[in-house]
Amino acid sequence: MMSDHRSFRNALGRFVTGVTIVTTLDEAGRPVGLTANSFNSVSLDPPMVLWSLALRSRNRPVFEAARHYAVNILASDQHGLSDRFARPVADRFAGVSWKAGRCGVPVLDGVTAVFECVNDTRMEGGDHLVFLGRVEAFDHFDKEPLIYHSGRYATPDYLPAPR
Numbered sequence: 619m620m621s622d623h624r625s626f627r628n629a630l631g632r633f634v635t636g637v638t639i640v641t642t643l644d645e646a647g648r649p650v651g652l653t654a655n656s657f658n659s660v661s662l663d664p665p666m667v668l669w670s671l672a673l674r675s676r677n678r679p680v681f682e683a684a685r686h687y688a689v690n691i692l693a694s695d696q697h698g699l700s701d702r703f704a705r706p707v708a709d710r711f712a713g714v715s716w717k718a719g720r721c722g723v724p725v726l727d728g729v730t731a732v733f734e735c736v737n738d739t740r741m742e743g744g745d746h747l748v749f750l751g752r753v754e755a756f757d758h759f760d761k762e763p764l765i766y767h768s769g770r771y772a773t774p775d776y777l778p779a780p781r
Contacts, residue, residue, distance in 0.1 A: 628768075637692045637764045637771070639703045640669055641716075641724040642684040649711045649724045650680045653704035655766050656746070657689055665753035667733050670746040678747060684737050686721040687751065691731040693761040694773040699726070700764065720755040731758040 641651040652675070660666040669689060671678055681687060692700055703710050711724070719725035721734040735751025742748075765772045 632768065634765050634767045634772075637697075637700050637766050638669065639690045639692065639699065639726060640671075640681070640687055641690060641726065642681060642687040643723055644680045645683065649716070650677055651690075651703050651710055651724065651726075652677050653700045654689075657691075660750065665756075666738070666750060667735065667753060668748055668750045670743065670748045673742065673745055673747055681737070681749065682740060682747070684723075686723045686754070687735055687737060687749070688719055688721070688723045688725050689733045689735065689751070690726040690729045691733075692764040693728055693730045693759075694764050696728060696764055697771045700771070728761075729759070730761040730763050732756060 635655040636657060638654050638657045639651050640654050641649060644650050652671070654669050654671065656670040658668050660668050667689060671681060699714065702714075715727040716724045717727070719732065719734045721736075723734060725732050725734070733751070733753050734755040735753050737749065738752045739750040740747055741750075762773055765774060
């Protein structure tokens with residue numbers, strides 16, 4: 619049984635996650651993005667992924683209304699970018715290198731993978747809104763991922779591949 623929110627959060631922190639920045643465009647065509655580690659694969663056929671956003675997030679209306687978004691999987695040298703997109707900053711994209719992806723949404727330079735999605739399904743789950751996206755375009759690069767564990771960033775220490 620759960621004793622309190624902090625203990626529950628600490629228990630969840632024992633699971634290693636990747637770190638992403640989810641990006642889209644607002645109604646005026648300005649880039650919007652935020653750090654999220656609540657990302658998961660869902661289906662190969664059709665290709666689908668999911669991520670979640672706090673219901674109280676000021677970015678919620680933008681992502682709810684967006685036709686497309688991109689999930690940018692950060693590389694191990696991008697923890698500063700993760701921090702920037704996790705905090706309130708007037709213009710998170712100022713000085714950040716990115717380009718419009720195949721679906722028109724911001725794709726960040728230097729990531730280890732990116733998934734451009736149609737904003738297919740949204741549903742409330744507790745204090746979060748879960749976004750289920752149908753992947754329309756993706757790319758990946760041979761870069762070490764940024765990971766998060768127990769409230770801090772880490773990089774993988776890979777074991778030898780099985781024979």
